[in-house]
Amino acid sequence: MVAKLEPAARADLLASLPGWREVDGRDAIEKTFRFADFKAAFAFMTRVAIAADGQDHHPEWSNVYNRVTILLSTHDADGLTERDGKLARVIEEAATGTGLQG
C-alpha cells in the first residue's frame, strides 16, 4: 500500500514539476500540454501510455487536437503519492522529447 504524500513532500514535488498544479476538489495534480498538431500530441500520448503501463500506474487524460490534459492521482491511496511524481517526471521527459509547441 502506497502512502499519500506528506505536505513537505507534496510541496517539493510541485516545486520540481513546472506547470503542474493541484486540482480543486481532488487530491490530484494536473497539467495541460500543447503540441504542434494532433500527430505530435498523439505521439506524446503513445510515449506516456507505454511508460504508464510499464509503471502499472495510469493517468486520467483527455485530448482535443493539439492539447493533452493529464490528471494524476493514485486510486489505491485515494490521493497523491510518489507514484504520481514518478509518472509526472516521465511525462515531462516525453513532452520534451516530442517537442512542445512554443
Added chain:
Amino acid sequence: MVAKLEPAARADLLASLPGWREVDGRDAIEKTFRFADFKAAFAFMTRVAIAADGQDHHPEWSNVYNRVTILLSTHDADGLTERDGKLARVIEEAATGTGLQG
C-alpha cells in the same frame, strides 16, 4: 464548408450508431467504450487516432484505465455533420476490432 445535419439525417445517424447519444448543451454526440484493460483501450485509441488524422477530423476524448469516452462534433460547422457520422462508424469498427469488454 460542411453543413450541419438536418433533423432527419441526424435521427438516421443516431439510429445507425448504437450507444451514441446526443450531448446536453452541445451539438455533438458521445459514447463511452470499455475494454479489458488499459492496453486494449490504448490500442483502440491508436486505431482511432490514425483513422481520425487520415480524415482530418479529430475527436474530443478522454481515457481512464479501460474506459474511453469520445465526443464528436465539427468545429468548422459548430455542430454535428456528416464528418462526425463517418468518424463514428470508423470508431465502431475499431472498437469491434479491438475487442470490447463484455
